Amino acid sequence: GPLVGNLIGEGHANYVLMFNMLTGIRVAVSRCQAKIRRPLTEEDYTAAHKYSFDFAGNELTPSTKYDFKFKDYAPWVFRELREEYFHLDPADYLLSLTAKYILSELGSPGKSGSFFYFSRDYRFIIKTIHYTEHKFLRRILRQYHEHVTSNPHTLLSRFYGLHRVKLPHGRKIHFVIMNNLFPPHKDVHETYDLKGSTIGREYPEEKAAQNPRAVLKDLNWINRGKELELGPEKRALLAEQIRRDSALLKHIDVMDYSLLIGIHNMARGNRDNVRRNTLKVFSPEVKRLRRKLTLGKGKGPLSPEAAEMRRVVRESDPQILDPSDILPDEDTGERQHFLFYQDEGGLRATDEANDSLNKIYYLGIIDILTPYTTLKKLEHFWKGLKADRHKISPVPPVEYADRFFSFMKAIMRGGEGGSRFKSE
Ligand code: ATP
Ligand code: CA
Ligand code: CA
Known part of the structure; x- marks a missing residue:
């Protein structure tokens, strides 16, 4: 992607970016948090607070080793969302993100070129x-x-903050902080990203067999004959929430979002430790840095910059870092407030009599910021020439939302299944 696609090749560019993102968050969020809460005003929605960071520092910002500018968007709105509706403890939020400057990088899993980073305790995702x-x-x-206010159990991504880092050469990196749908303590054995569209929506099954972390799609779900195993009550509640959430998405004119479903199989438990094994704490970056820093060893006192780098490298060294140090002991508190995240951070499968089955679903609606722009209209036109235009994914928002909702209803137990969404 054009935005950060080349950052990865730029040596330490991602490291610097991470450092700046976290410094900005720490300073901006704690400044807002230090003030007494007040009711929101009209201006709060459009507000953007600017910070300028450099080595000299000033009354707003501490001295930092890199020069950069930071913008905090609608800080009061996000503060209210976090505290009032998402049940996050303010200190906890900041500590999770910035107590140590560690993020693990998922890289860029989608086609969009966005980068994903996890907070060290795996609770938060930063997405560029x-x-x-x-x-x-x-x-x-x-x-x-407003939607979150009237839908406390929404399945939509929970946005905790919207920020921008501007690097000295002018590159601007926008990012959001949001909830990680997947729990820190449970292996997710199967993952599906479902849109209700079937054209091109298949992850090759041969590859899936090799890769337990593959994100599977609509056709994999249908061809494997899967269904969401939920009793009548949970089914009705979930369908109603998806209906309301997709009504909002329709109203704000977006498309391309998906229902992300992670399945934890309780019989298999956590023995795969899939996540812990793949939790790489910036290791290639760190290794390169370490090599660089040890080269200058023993040649006089370290520059403040090198000393700081060393400290960070030491802190982020996977060898020193005990994984149990990264993860909180139990599932964190906020999920207990939400209907669909109550059972060990997710939604326990149930049978028709509402008795529990050995499965936990972690689900939510993600990637909800793609407006139906001219670009998509063009894409729609070109793809529409080749295939049934109702089955391809870039259809207009009203059609997208309706198809999305009926697909999700169809894949719940007792539904008709997803196969009617397949092309002939
Ligand atoms: P594209 O536009 O090509 O679909 P994207 O860069 O916008 O990609 P997303 O669709 O938001 O990325 O997410 C890509 C993948 O990252 C998802 O399929 C999912 O596996 C993972 N992911 C995204 N958001 C979350 C989340 N909140 N919790 C857990 N995993 C997530
Ligand atoms: Ca997506
Ligand atoms: Ca996207």
Whole structure:
């Protein structure tokens, strides 16, 4: 992607970016948090607080080793969302993100070029977003806020903050902080990213057999004959929430979002420790850095910059870092407030009599910031020439939302299954 696609090849560029993102969050969020809460005003939705970081520092910002600018968007709105509706403890939020400057990088799993980072305790995801997504989130922030207010159990991504880092050469990186749907303590044995569209929506099964972490799609779900195993009550509640959430998405004119489903099989437990094994704490970056820093060893006192780098490297050394140090002892508190995240952080499968089955679903609606732009309209036109235009994914928002909702209802137990969504 054009935004950060080349950062990865730029030596330590991602390290610097991470450092700046976390410094900005730490300073900006604690500044807002230090003030006494007040009711939101009209201006709060459009506000953008600017910070300038450099070695000299000033009354707003501490001295930092890199020069960069930081913008905190609608800080009061996000503060209210976090505290009032998402049940996050303010100190806890900041500590999770910035107590140590460690993020693990998932890289860029989608086609969009966005980068994903996990906080060290795996609770939060930082996703870099495109400028158009950023602009869009600011534009719909009031509606999002209203939706969350009237839908405390929403399945939509929980946005905790919207920020921007501007590097000295002018590159601007926008990012959101959101909830990780998947729990820190449970292996997710199967993952599906479902849109209700079947054209091109298949992860090759041969590859899936090799890769337990593959993100599977609509056709894999259908061809494997899967269904969401939920009793009548949970089914009705979930369907109603998806209906309301997709109504909002329709209203704000977005498309391309998906229902992400992670399945934890309780009989298999956590013995795979899939996540812990793949939790790489910036290891290639760190290794390169370490090599660099040890080269200068024993040649006089370290520069403050090198000393700081060393400290960070030491802190992020996977050898020293005990994984249990990264993960909280039990599932964190906020999920207990949410209907669909109550059972060990997720939604326990049930049978028709509402008795529990040995499965936990972790689900939510993600990637909700793609407005139906001219670009998509064009894409729609070209793809529409080749295939049934109702089955390809870039259809207009109303059609997208309706198809999404009926697909999700169809895949619940007792539904008709997803196969009617397949092309002939
Ligand atoms: P594209 O636009 O090509 O679909 P993207 O860069 O916008 O990609 P997303 O669709 O938001 O990325 O996410 C890509 C993948 O990252 C998802 O399929 C999922 O596996 C993982 N992911 C995204 N958001 C979350 C989340 N909140 N919790 C857990 N995993 C997530
Ligand atoms: Ca997506
Ligand atoms: Ca996207």
